[in-house]
Amino acid sequence: MKSSKESIEIEDFGAGSKHLGKTRPIPSILKTSSSIGKYGEFLYQVCKHYKFKNTLEFGTSLGIGSSYMALGNKGGTITTIEACENTRKLALNNFKSKEINNIKSIHSTFSEYLNNIKNEQFDLIYIDGHHDGEALLSYMEKLQNYSHSKTMFILDDIRWSDSMLNAWNIIKKSPQYSFSLDLFRFGIVIPAIEENKANYTLSL
Numbered sequence: 322m323k324s325s326k327e328s329i330e331i332e333d334f335g336a337g338s339k340h341l342g343k344t345r346p347i348p349s350i351l352k353t354s355s356s357i358g359k360y361g362e363f364l365y366q367v368c369k370h371y372k373f374k375n376t377l378e379f380g381t382s383l384g385i386g387s388s389y390m391a392l393g394n395k396g397g398t399i400t401t402i403e404a405c406e407n408t409r410k411l412a413l414n415n416f417k418s419k420e421i422n423n424i425k426s427i428h429s430t431f432s433e434y435l436n437n438i439k440n441e442q443f444d445l446i447y448i449d450g451h452h453d454g455e456a457l458l459s460y461m462e463k464l465q466n467y468s469h470s471k472t473m474f475i476l477d478d479i480r481w482s483d484s485m486l487n488a489w490n491i492i493k494k495s496p497q498y499s500f501s502l503d504l505f506r507f508g509i510v511i512p513a514i515e516e517n518k519a520n521y522t523l524s525l
């Protein structure tokens with residue numbers, strides 16, 4: 322994908338891109354909208370260590386983050402949601418060419434998915450799309466019904482905008498989560514793994 326000469330037409334269901342227009346070259350999507358490098362490796366290691374059974378990802382894009390998580394724990398299942406069908410098709414090709422079989426890709430907006438979801442419980446929830454603070458707070462609220470006391474929530478781009486940082490601060494302070502870890506780009510919260518509330522900040 323780094324050397325691809327192709328561009329695709331994007332349907333934007335999120336907060337938009339700071340740098341890219343509607344027609345986007347694949348290498349630019351890879352560079353600006355994917356969990357490449359240390360962020361992908363972090364997702365891989367977290368999944369390898371915790372062996373989550375059920376993972377939910379909001380925002381598939383080219384499938385880079387999904388692939389890291391799926392390869393980190395081949396015994397788990399990743400459900401990944403993407404509303405832009407042109408982007409999703411590229412992700413499906415990537416999963417196929419790398420023979421990654423533990424990813425379930427769903428073509429939907431996050432809201433539609435949350436309106437239709439039934440009887441699911443996720444151990445890891447990675448929210449990486451629609452970087453708007455109010456939207457993030459609303460997704461987090463709705464996802465309470467599909468998580469448990471030890472579910473790990475990884476929130477991407479918590480410093481993307483003032484509204485995202487504001488939402489992160491609200492989430493971090495909320496009594497709903499006993500643990501928070503601020504990695505500058507990622508914010509991580511878990512409902513109940515600490516007896517007393519613990520907030521950590523660490524540079525990744």
Ligand SMILES: C[S@@+](CC[C@H](N)C(=O)[O-])C[C@H]1O[C@@H](n2cnc3c(N)ncnc32)[C@H](O)[C@@H]1O
Pocket residue numbers: 332333334335336354355356357378379380381382383384385386387402403404405408429430431432449450451
């Ligand atoms: C930052 S990219 C995801 C990167 C990917 N998680 C990774 O780790 O490589 C965000 C993706 O979310 C999708 N998206 C944004 N808002 C959405 C929404 N409301 N519903 C569904 N998909 C959305 C965009 O189309 C985009 O492909």
